[in-house]
Amino acid sequence: MSETESGSETNEFESEAKIDATSTPDVSVEYPLQVDGLRKTFGGITAVDDATFQIENGTLTGLIGPNGAGKSTTFNLITGMLKPDKGTVTFNGEDITGMEPHAIANKGLVRTFQIARELEDMTVLENMMLAPKNQRGEKLWRSVTPGVRNDVIEQEEELLERVWEVLEFFEIDHIAEEYAGNLSGGQRKLLEMARALLTDPDMLLLDEPFAGVNPSLEKRLLTHIHELREQGYTFLLVEHDMDLIMENCEHVIVLHQGRVLTEGTPADIKSNEEVIEAYLGGNV
Ligand code: ADP
Ligand code: MG
Numbered sequence: 001m002s003e004t005e006s007g008s009e010t011n012e013f014e015s016e017a018k019i020d021a022t023s024t025p026d027v028s029v030e031y032p033l034q035v036d037g038l039r040k041t042f043g044g045i046t047a048v049d050d051a052t053f054q055i056e057n058g059t060l061t062g063l064i065g066p067n068g069a070g071k072s073t074t075f076n077l078i079t080g081m082l083k084p085d086k087g088t089v090t091f092n093g094e095d096i097t098g099m100e101p102h103a104i105a106n107k108g109l110v111r112t113f114q115i116a117r118e119l120e121d122m123t124v125l126e127n128m129m130l131a132p133k134n135q136r137g138e139k140l141w142r143s144v145t146p147g148v149r150n151d152v153i154e155q156e157e158e159l160l161e162r163v164w165e166v167l168e169f170f171e172i173d174h175i176a177e178e179y180a181g182n183l184s185g186g187q188r189k190l191l192e193m194a195r196a197l198l199t200d201p202d203m204l205l206l207d208e209p210f211a212g213v214n215p216s217l218e219k220r221l222l223t224h225i226h227e228l229r230e231q232g233y234t235f236l237l238v239e240h241d242m243d244l245i246m247e248n249c250e251h252v253i254v255l256h257q258g259r260v261l262t263e264g265t266p267a268d269i270k271s272n273e274e275v276i277e278a279y280l281g282g283n284v
Contacts, residue, residue, distance in 0.1 A: 029092050032057050032203055032234055033078070033109070038087035039258075040073055047073040049258035051087070055203070060225065060235045062245040064269075065255035066279050071238045074255065075207050079111045080104045092202065108202035112192040112209060120181030124172060124191055127180050128163040131195040163198065170194045170224060186217025193224070203234040210239065222248060246270060254278065 033055040040048040048070040055061050063071055076082040078089050080101040088097045091109050104110075119127050167173040170190045175183070183191065189209055196204055206225075210218045226248070229235055239245050245252060246266040253263040256278040262269070269275055 030057055031055060032092050033236070034088075034090040035074070035078065036088045036090070038074065038077055038089065039085045040070075040077055040082060041085055046258055048077060048084070051255065051258060051260055053253050053260050053263065055234060055236055056251065057234055058229065058232050059251055060229050060237060060249050062249035062252040062266075063236055063238045063255060064240075064242070064245055064252060065261070066281075069255040069278075070258040071255055072207055073258075075111060075205050075236075075238065078104075079109065079205060105199055105201070108200065109205070110196045110199050110201040110203070111205040111207065112189075112196045115180050115188055115192060121179060123177050123179055124167070124183070125163065125176040127191060128167065128195060128198060129159070131198040166194045166197050169197075171220070184214075184217070185212035186214055186221070189213050189217070189221060190224075193221070197228075201233070203236070204228075205236045205238075207238045208240065209237070210241070210244070218244075 031054040035054070036052050038048050038051040039046070051070065051074055063074070065071055073082065077084045077087075080096070080099050080103070083098050088095055090096065091104070091107055094107070096104050096107060096109070099107075115127065119130070122130070164173060164176075167176055170193065172187060172190050172194065175187065180188070180191065189212075193204075193206075193209070209221065213221065222244075225235060225237075237245070237249065246269070249266060251263065252266055252269045254261040254269060254272075254275050261274055261278055262272055264272075
C-alpha cells in the first residue's frame with residue numbers, strides 16, 4: 001500500500017478498518033517497533049543518547065527511568081513529534097524515522113493525546129466522531145471503487161457504529177452526551193484511550209496515562225489495557241509508579257541519561273543494582 005498521505009479530503013470515513021475493539025491487529029512482525037541509535041539534543045542537553053531497543057509484538061512493555069531520563073523525548077521521537085538528530089525508528093519493518101505524526105499514526109503506531117481545550121466544549125460522542133480517522137487501505141479501496149460518493153453515508157454509519165463499540169468497551173457509553181470538559185480525570189483518560197483506539201492502531205504508546213486518575217479508574221484502565229493486549233495490541237507504557245510497572249508489564253526497559261541502562265523481566269529489574277543506583281542518583 002502507498003505511503004501517500006495527501007488527497008484524503010474526499011474520504012474521511014474509512015471503511016476497511018475493523019476497530020470494534022475485539023478484532024486483532026494484523027501484525028505478523030515479531031518486533032513491530034525497533035529503535036536504533038536514537039539521539040536528540042536540545043542545546044547543550046543530550047536528552048536521548050544512542051537509545052536502542054525493540055518491542056515485542058503483543059506485549060505490555062514498561063519504559064522507566066528517573067526524571068529527565070529521556071522517556072518523553074523518546075516517545076516524541078518515535079511518534080514523529082520530534083525529529084531525531086541520529087538513529088532510526090522502524091515500525092512493522094518500515095523505516096518511519098522523521099515521518100509526520102499523522103503519517104505514523106496511519107501506519108498503526110499511536111500515542112494518546114490530552115483532550116485539547118477546544119474539545120472540552122464538545123460531548124464525548126462528538127470528540128469520538130472527530131478523532132483522527134485511520135486512512136490505511138483507503139488508496140486501495142478508492143482504486144477499486146471509482147464512484148465513491150454514494151458510499152459516504154454508509155461509511156459514516158459504520159464509523160458511528162464503531163464509535164459506540166469503543167465507548168462501550170471502555171464503559172463510557174453512558175456519558176456519551178456529557179461535555180468532555182465535565183469529565184473526571186480518569187474519565188478523560190478513558191476517552192483519550194478510546195480516541196486513540198479509533199485510529200485502528202497496532203501499537204499504543206502511553207506516557208503516564210494514570211496521572212491524576214483515582215485508584216478505581218486506574219484499575220479499570222489497566223483492565224482495558226490487559227484486555228486489548230490479550231487481543232494482540234502492543235503497548236509501550238511510561239509510568240513512574242514502579243509497583244504498577246512491576247505488576248503489569250512482562251518486560252521492562254530502563255532508560256538512564258538517554259540510554260538503555262538495562263532491560264528484562266520485572267524480577268530482573270527489581271534486583272538490579274545499577275537500576276537502584278540510577279534511581280537514587282536520578283533526581284539530583
Ligand atoms: P523524562 O520524560 O524521562 O522525564 P524528558 O524526555 O522529558 O525526560 O527530558 C529529558 C531531558 O531533556 C531533560 O533534561 C529535559 O529537561 C530535556 N528536555 C526535554 N524536552 C526539552 C525541550 N523541548 N527543550 C529543552 N530541553 C528539553
Ligand atoms: Mg516525561
